[in-house]
Amino acid sequence: MSVQQETHGFQTEVAQLLKLVTHSLYSNKEIFLRELVSNAADAADKLRYKALSNADLYQGDGELRVRLSVDKDAGTLTISDNGIGMTKDDVINHLGTIAKSGTAEFFSHLSGDAAKDSQLIGQFGVGFYSAFIVADKVTVNTRAAGEAQAVQWESNGEGQFTTAEIEKAGRGTDIILHLNEDEQEYLDDYRLKAIVSKYSDHISIPVEMWQEGEAEREQEGETIPATEGKWESVNKATALWTQSKSDISDEQYQEFYKHVSHDWEDALSWSHNKVEGKQEYTSLLYIPAKAPFDMWNRDNKHGLKLYVQRVFIMDEAEQFLPQYLRFVKGLIDSNDLPLNVSRELLQDNKVTQSLRTALTKRVLGMLDKLAKDEDKYNTFWSQFGNALKEGPAEDMANKEKIAKLLRFASTHNDSSAETVGLTQYIERMKEGQDKIYYIVADSYNAAKNSPHLELLKKKGIETLLLSERIDEWLVSHLTEFDGKQLVSVTKGDLGLDDLSDEEKAEQDKQAEENKPLLERFQTTLGAKVKEVKISQRLTDSPACIVAGEHDMSSQMVKMMEAMGQEAPEQTPVFELNLEHPLVQKLADEQDEARFDQWANLLLSQATLAERGSLKDPSEFVAQLNTLLLDLSK
Known part of the structure; x- marks a missing residue:
């Protein structure tokens, strides 16, 4: 008998969830029994653990079990356990809210497709509410182990629930489902046994159902005495x-x-x-x-x-x-x-x-x-994949094994899918190549179209295209694989000496012949660049910026800034493609003001291509507009 009844409102997210459930969002209705039996088994596990330090919690009931019972006249299915049970506060907190379940995420995953949305049951801590898939009212009678007072929770799933203090003989929880008229199949013993066998055979405590006894009968001239009904396990009940x-x-x-x-x-x-x-x-x-x-x-x-x-x-x-x-x-x-x-x-x-x-x-x-x-x-x-990429930094002992499992996009495939392993990359390396080349950028397209790849593409050298936020962190800890050094194409020299043709042999000669032009760029750009040099890596673009071999990359700088950390100022090396018509035209430019404008514009272009943004975009726009006006005269 109830002593005092209280009415409570559901947490907003629960009310929304119940509305979805009661409108038959979920297509595979029988999962409700899997969820409720699993919850009952968990309650038994928790009691067994707590009883290690307080054996008195076991008093008043026998072996741990879950029981299913039906009342066809009342149209109810009851799932009972003699596990840990709940106090009044537990009932309100656990059955009135979706505790620790990420409700916003839950609703963001709903698609409106019943088959797909049914997958969310249980995953978000909402297993209990699956009871409303088949029931228009749910009653929960529960008594916590070690407590004398029991409590009843009841709701029709329409925004409110009531609680009341009741009497209950033993610890544990009884969930009474008042089944909808069109869900009477769940009052059938054979149907229930089939569901338990399908979903709950592995549960380590017995799931029991009542087996009616048989009346006295005659068989082949012999009287078979009547048998009493008993609870029988319908699952294997073996871990x-x-x-x-x-x-x-x-x-x-x-x-x-x-x-x-x-x-x-x-x-x-x-x-x-x-x-x-x-x-x-x-x-x-x-x-x-x-x-x-x-x-x-x-x-x-x-x-x-x-x-x-x-x-x-x-x-x-x-x-x-x-x-x-x-x-x-x-x-x-x-x-x-x-x-x-x-x-x-x-x-x-x-x-x-x-x-x-x-x-x-x-x-x-x-x-x-x-x-x-x-x-x-x-x-x-x-x-x-992104979780596994955390491994080389976290688990030095298994770095090589983890690296073997990593996958990347690369210039070998015209796809952003990360399917290339480092072992595959090494198997395809050009003769004489002893390094694994990669680029880290903000997006796959930014990496794929970076000017830093131009020479590598021309020579048919595969480059790994890294565009996930975790990638810069990964390559800062994974510096080699199978004896091959991982080299960023945006930092230092590419180390293509052994692969280059006569172009590399002529580099020193080019540098000497174009020394006045390089010095002119250096004087104009001043402290904005660390050095101006002839590029090994460009074939189509006029210029690019490169981080020093031991400098922090632009992607790492962005990562630190995103985490609220102050990154050191990075001064890049400015590389020029002497074969590009724009650079050749600047070599003949006599007007110092125009040379200054073009040099700064090339630096801004190279910075934008590498970092994806500029500290002062308005300055870049002004430079560009000035030069466009000059060209239109």
């Missing part, structure tokens, strides 16, 4: 990772992945491994096909589920994989960690560090194997 790999089907692995990740799509690959010896642990690791919505939110935790001797300890244990592998889903079950393990202990535990090393090696091996399937790896890279 999937404890079973032999040969006994687990691909479908079971995929369903377990969806359980631990709340993803709808199948995983790209997985690795189930049991280690015995100095360390004993079992790991089940998955590579997803799609990035979670919060992967780039640094405040959100990512990690594996941790079990110790099959006892659930925590979600999102970050200590077992480095941050650049935060997309990996799955679990680890260790026999070497103490049951009362804490987050602080995990951070400094030598066993944890050893497990982290082993699991990192295993994931990199999974990715190396996945890379042999080009289509699957391209799917992986499109979702998680």
